[in-house]
Amino acid sequence: MAAVAPDPPTPPDPPPARGAAPTGAVPHDDPAHRLGLALVCAAAEPALSGVLLLDLDPRLVDPVARVFGAVLAGADEPARPPLVLGAADRDEDLWTRTRIRGGEHGITVRTGPGPLTEGDDADGAPPLVVVPDLARLSVAGMRAAVQLLGADVVTVERGGPRRTVRPRARWLAVCRSADVGRVSRHLLDRFALRLSVAGLRLPAPGGALQEPGAAEAREALLAGLADTRRPASGRGIGPVSVDDAAIGRARDLLGPDAGVRRELALLRLARTLAALDGAPSASAGHTDDAARLIGVSVPQSAPERAESDPEPPGTGPEPAGPPGTLPERHGSGGGGRPRTRDGARALRDTGPAEGIGTAPGAAPSPAAGSPYPEDEPAAVRDAVPLSSPRRRTTGPVSTRGTVIGTRRATDLRDIAHVRTVREAAVHQRARRTERFTVSPVDLHSNVRAAAPERVLVLLLDHTCRAGDGNWPEVLAPFLQWAYTSRATVQVIEVGAADAADELRAGSFTARGVLDPRVPAALHRRAGRATPLAHGVELAAQALRRLLRRQGTGPAEAWLVVVTDGRGNVPLRAGHTGRTDGEVAAAGVEDAVEAASRIGAMDRTRLHVAVVDPGREPYGDLPYVLADRLGAIVVDGRRGPGTEAAGG
Amino acid sequence: MNRALPGPRILPYSRVVAQDELKLALELHHVVPRIGGVLMAGPRGTAKSTLVRAFALMAHDALPVTLPINATDDRVVGGWDLDALLRGEPRPQPGLLEDAADKGLLYVDEVNLLDDHLVDIILDVAATGVLSVQREGLDTAKYLSFGLVGTMNPEEGGLRPQLLDRFGLMVTAETLDATARHLLLRTVLDFEEELGREDSAWLAAARRDDARTRERLTAARRRVGDVGVPEHILELCARAAERSEAVGQRGEIVAVLAARALAALEGADRVAPGHLRRVLPMALRHRRPEAVQGDAFDWGPDDEARLQDLFED
Numbered sequence: 001m002a003a004v005a006p007d008p009p010t011p012p013d014p015p016p017a018r019g020a021a022p023t024g025a026v027p028h029d030d031p032a033h034r035l036g037l038a039l040v041c042a043a044a045e046p047a048l049s050g051v052l053l054l055d056l057d058p059r060l061v062d063p064v065a066r067v068f069g070a071v072l073a074g075a076d077e078p079a080r081p082p083l084v085l086g087a088a089d090r091d092e093d094l095w096t097r098t099r100i101r102g103g104e105h106g107i108t109v110r111t112g113p114g115p116l117t118e119g120d121d122a123d124g125a126p127p128l129v130v131v132p133d134l135a136r137l138s139v140a141g142m143r144a145a146v147q148l149l150g151a152d153v154v155t156v157e158r159g160g161p162r163r164t165v166r167p168r169a170r171w172l173a174v175c176r177s178a179d180v181g182r183v184s185r186h187l188l189d190r191f192a193l194r195l196s197v198a199g200l201r202l203p204a205p206g207g208a209l210q211e212p213g214a215a216e217a218r219e220a221l222l223a224g225l226a227d228t229r230r231p232a233s234g235r236g237i238g239p240v241s242v243d244d245a246a247i248g249r250a251r252d253l254l255g256p257d258a259g260v261r262r263e264l265a266l267l268r269l270a271r272t273l274a275a276l277d278g279a280p281s282a283s284a285g286h287t288d289d290a291a292r293l294i295g296v297s298v299p300q301s302a303p304e305r306a307e308s309d310p311e312p313p314g315t316g317p318e319p320a321g322p323p324g325t326l327p328e329r330h331g332s333g334g335g336g337r338p339r340t341r342d343g344a345r346a347l348r349d350t351g352p353a354e355g356i357g358t359a360p361g362a363a364p365s366p367a368a369g370s371p372y373p374e375d376e377p378a379a380v381r382d383a384v385p386l387s388s389p390r391r392r393t394t395g396p397v398s399t400r401g402t403v404i405g406t407r408r409a410t411d412l413r414d415i416a417h418v419r420t421v422r423e424a425a426v427h428q429r430a431r432r433t434e435r436f437t438v439s440p441v442d443l444h445s446n447v448r449a450a451a452p453e454r455v456l457v458l459l460l461d462h463t464c465r466a467g468d469g470n471w472p473e474v475l476a477p478f479l480q481w482a483y484t485s486r487a488t489v490q491v492i493e494v495g496a497a498d499a500a501d502e503l504r505a506g507s508f509t510a511r512g513v514l515d516p517r518v519p520a521a522l523h524r525r526a527g528r529a530t531p532l533a534h535g536v537e538l539a540a541q542a543l544r545r546l547l548r549r550q551g552t553g554p555a556e557a558w559l560v561v562v563t564d565g566r567g568n569v570p571l572r573a574g575h576t577g578r579t580d581g582e583v584a585a586a587g588v589e590d591a592v593e594a595a596s597r598i599g600a601m602d603r604t605r606l607h608v609a610v611v612d613p614g615r616e617p618y619g620d621l622p623y624v625l626a627d628r629l630g631a632i633v634v635d636g637r638r639g640p641g642t643e644a645a646g647g
Numbered sequence: 648m649n650r651a652l653p654g655p656r657i658l659p660y661s662r663v664v665a666q667d668e669l670k671l672a673l674e675l676h677h678v679v680p681r682i683g684g685v686l687m688a689g690p691r692g693t694a695k696s697t698l699v700r701a702f703a704l705m706a707h708d709a710l711p712v713t714l715p716i717n718a719t720d721d722r723v724v725g726g727w728d729l730d731a732l733l734r735g736e737p738r739p740q741p742g743l744l745e746d747a748a749d750k751g752l753l754y755v756d757e758v759n760l761l762d763d764h765l766v767d768i769i770l771d772v773a774a775t776g777v778l779s780v781q782r783e784g785l786d787t788a789k790y791l792s793f794g795l796v797g798t799m800n801p802e803e804g805g806l807r808p809q810l811l812d813r814f815g816l817m818v819t820a821e822t823l824d825a826t827a828r829h830l831l832l833r834t835v836l837d838f839e840e841e842l843g844r845e846d847s848a849w850l851a852a853a854r855r856d857d858a859r860t861r862e863r864l865t866a867a868r869r870r871v872g873d874v875g876v877p878e879h880i881l882e883l884c885a886r887a888a889e890r891s892e893a894v895g896q897r898g899e900i901v902a903v904l905a906a907r908a909l910a911a912l913e914g915a916d917r918v919a920p921g922h923l924r925r926v927l928p929m930a931l932r933h934r935r936p937e938a939v940q941g942d943a944f945d946w947g948p949d950d951e952a953r954l955q956d957l958f959e960d
Contacts (some may be wrong), residue, residue, distance in 0.1 A: 143716060144717075146760075147715065147716070147756070147757070152656055152657055152696075152697065152700065153657070153713075155713040155715045157713075157714065157715055157722035157723070157743060158717070158718060158722060159719045159722065159729075164713070166656065185691070185802065186691050186803055189691045189692060238843060239840045239841075239842075239844055240840065241836075241837075241840055242836045242840075244829075247836075250832070251825070251829070256825070259690070260693070262692075264692075264835060264836075267832060268839075271836070402762050405764075419783070422729070422783055422784075423783075425732035425735070428735055436733055449762070449764065509804075
């Protein structure tokens, strides 16, 4: 974990005159302007605490983080050093902070809450957490983000400190659009403010882009904003209502399949823009502004914001109303008849929806890039990335896994401070010393859950089964190896008759071969479609994840592919769940292409075997696949021990 | 070191839009704690966590005892107060399981992401009813009983069957239609706006509604001991569990308890078939073979059709 040193406070320069409009329209084709406004909104509104920048030039991560820190601090305070999270962070780095101090009476140890859990009862600017590459964030970091981002409450229960707070840290994460598939959608969904900033150029104060002073960079970036918007970040915003047209507009813009979190995020952004403009309520025009800001396409026929609509400030909703009813809210505020959720009255017409794409999220603005790249049909997705690896009982001691206990230390690595102090406390009376004393015999170190040491990945193509097949017999050597080495088993299935989606491969992770799902997978009936390419791709993802996770990848992994190679579903159909056009040989070609990515993996730990059922015609396809995979070929008709060819 | 929360900003329970099944499960568990817990599954952004916290605030005026997924085992089973130890005072610090036994509820957000070693601890205590701590100079054994309430997003993986079975009831979050979604957005935005106002009439009205719900639940708790369970209801429940191929017998026991709680909530003197039918999906959906060995929790028309004739008379 590294911290960026803060810049010394710099008196703010007067903003350069750039002819900014006082309110309203966002120049959505200027990434710098959008970024500046987004950072101001995130600073002003705690509900917009997570900012995800897509396709930000890696060289600009630090300058942008400095600017965000300066925006959070405001003009009168120095920016706080951000907390930078990466691939190596562990739970104990994130949630607690142990401080060892030398003093007049010897060394003292104190374990307290970490910076992530600073609550809104603290003074000063909120802390800033920076994730330079979200796709490479450690599992512990991702889990922390899921717990903290946008949370009403977070609870810390770790050795020593207990804490329940409303988190107030702001997060600035960066991710390439091409990598979002490697990030859990569950986590992506937590970032309220997401915008693509490809091609961003920061306006440099005096041309000094490389090492700008934070305050100067902030002023340069915010220079294009309206005067009312620029200083508001530090002091928060007052209550602003959101009218019904704004809500309906959000749904129109994001599409019917967008999650509630996306709609809420867009409306909160619209509300913040309205507050920064000094408007008493957020209207459909503010929703349009918010959509343009994050890069969602707004149809040309969108109604213009009624700037002249008078609305008395401070108008609140009607207090009364039974559960399930709410007063209708118009732009001018005030009450109205209650609307029941039983559909007694239809929602008001929310305007035309032309220009909206079919993706679950929304149509991206051509100028800005989509804030929801994971909605693209071709987006690759990792499975279960937030789960810790299953604990196994064999293998060497892990140094980076989850702490599952402590034991007497044999060296000074990974000392468990809390446990050590407890042990020392037990002996204080016997030692008869004046001060609290820790002796070498008190030292304890952490015991950590080992990552799986052995992994078996089974790719089963059910459509290549002839009759009942003899898969258990053919696969016996691999299953026995998995059993004796306590290997985790990842099963990927294609072509099962009862598959949830016959155009896609299915997958599950078992703790071992004794999991009842594993033998069940060896006896499924064959279906019609063979999405082999999708299955090979899932296998590649699983192996990639296992080999890199938490720095403790498996010592040995086997990929066993049982197939005749005759895939008849192209990879794109596996992604989209639908076929379009003729398939021809695309299913086979895509599978071979996907296999080549596995062939390029770490072969010191990964072994691959293809079980050839010997079906004709096209009997050479398993050999082609094995060649790309770098696999040995096992004759599936004659059973184990009959290796047919070397790969 | 446990710092009090300065006024949690959780949407009031009475203002949580839709999700009637989730609300009913929590209320049934509150009326009859022996149900043993509630598991809520649903996609992201369906107010599962908000609902649990709002319910606890409504029913107990406090947030639930929460087990975070990254808790350390000493905080779960209990240990020593570290600051007191450094001062030379051996002061035991109760763990979350003891706190949960006091309050009757242990809440685990993202329960499917809970680390294995914590799951093992919870299962041991839940199965035996005894928390035995033999470590770090502690030598204690206490009888504990608490209900588990968990929320999970199935996209991130499933639960071990043993842990799944410990949840008496399981409910899935519903997908909202356009009207309900609009109402939800309206409610959340109004709530956030009202938080910024002093003496909000909106919040006062919500608190009054919460108080009425609490009184209704308290009355049901008092009444539930007098609600009779006819013999034919037990037979019906056993046959329904058999038709659903429910694994183990905990499902039918929980179903009867939940039906009794529902009857008490509705002011009935005895459990009727309608009460049982309403709660059967909650009690059995996660005990069917396809749920135990997979992540198929949906209770669909096929499941209903299997039970149809049992309830036709």
